[in-house]
Amino acid sequence: MSIDQRLLRGPGPLLDSSGELADVGWAREPLLDCNLENAAFYGLRFLQPLRIKRWDYYGITTPTHFFSFTVSDVGYLGSIFAYAVEFASGRYHEETLTVPLARGVRLPRGSQQGESVYDNGRVRLHFSAAADHRRVAVRWPGFGGQELSAEAILHLTPGHDSMVIVIPIPKKRFYYNRKVNCMPAEGSLTCFGQNFTLDPATCLGNLDWGRGVWAYNSFWVWASASGFLPDQRTIGLNLGFGFGDTSAATENAFILNGRLHKLGEVKFSYDSKHFTRPWGMRSADGRLDLEFTPFFERVAKTDAKILLSEVHQMFGRYNGTAVTDEGERIEIRDLIGFAEEHHARW
Known part of the structure; x- marks a missing residue:
């Protein structure tokens, strides 16, 4: 099925010599060099690094839990955080470190290779990327009064x-984003006083890699899932809307056994005063029709004066249908994932 959205040409630079985007659109792989040094949205160029946002966010979905680890640099601050959710009980814990001027935060230029590191001598997050896998290593003593540690490999096949x-x-601002769903996860993890073995037959990782410059007041909605169909094919969701001009392309897609099926506009229906009520997500062309029923609400608020963030992230189950590019109708039943609304001043 064809879609009227623009494919990135690539390879090439993200920004031209005047700081304008060299191309806009979507792709199945990262094609553009993230040359943020060409950003030119302030007259005083030395101030620009204070408004450039960069983050690497990893999630791991198991049959019973969701674990998330992030290293980010929002220009004037670093934000290092981790959280864990136990599906059956609603047990949840989250901790965040706010680091002035992002001291000690190291993030790579691109998403294909390199290391993302934060280490203050006590807490250490170390992510590394190679051609066929991602490594997530975490040490966070005293996390919820206990230890959080992880040593995971997320496989990413060619x-x-x-x-x-x-x-x-x-105003010469932009967003360059790569989302990867359904990476088979193996390794070990300790949290809530329990030791977990990550089995790639049941555990999947996801990546949200973002780089760009936003308006100070920003808003977005993001929905994601990584799981399995009854026939053991992997199924992933990436849906969203909010800031930016998406006339050239949306970020809406589902991923079946590693192959992305692109969607155009998806309409969200939800009650922003009662996030725990069911959400609807339906594409204009009828290829996606989902109901998302939350069972847990994660609320994360940060107020660092110049930076303000409020996230309502709902964990729940997706039910409905999706139609592939070839016309196959996929039945989605009780797929665990999340959907969030995020307001930020940053």
Whole structure:
């Protein structure tokens, strides 16, 4: 099935010599060099690094839990956080470190290789990327009064599609994003006083890699899932809307056994005063029709004066249908994932 959205040409630079986006659209793999040194949205160029946002967010979904680890640099602050959710009980814990001027935060130029590191001598997060896998290593003593540690490999086989998007935001601002769903996860993890073995037959990882410059007041909605169909094919969701100009391309897609099936506009229906009520997500062309029923609400608020963030992230189950590019109708039943609304001043 064809879609009227622009494919990135690539390879090439993200920004031209004047700081404008060299291309806009979507792709199945990261094609553009993230040359943030060309950003030119302030007259005083030395101030620009204070508004450039960069993050690497990893999630691991197991049959019983969701674990998440992030290293980020929002320009004037670093934000290092981890959280864990136990599905059956609603047990949840989250901790965040806010680091002035992002001291000690190291993030790579691109998403294909390199290391993302934060280490203050006590807490250490170390992510590394190679051609066929990602490594997530975490040590966080005293996390919820106990230890959080992880040593995980997320497999990324050649040809496994990503959802890559480049969109403009007014006044020479922009967003370059890569989402990867359904990476088989293996290794070990300790949290809540329990030791977990990550089995790639049941555990999947996801990546949200973001780089760009936003308006100070921003808003977005993001929905994601990585799981399995009854026939053991992997199924992933990446849906969203909010900031930026998505006329060239949206970030909406589902990923079946590593192959991305691109969607156009998806309409969300939900009650922002009662997030725990069911959400609807339906594409304009009828290829996606989902109901999301939350069972847990994670609320994360940060107020660092110049930076304000409020997230309502709902964990729940997706039910409905999706139609592939070839016309196969996929039945989605009780797929665990999340959907969130995020307001930020940053």
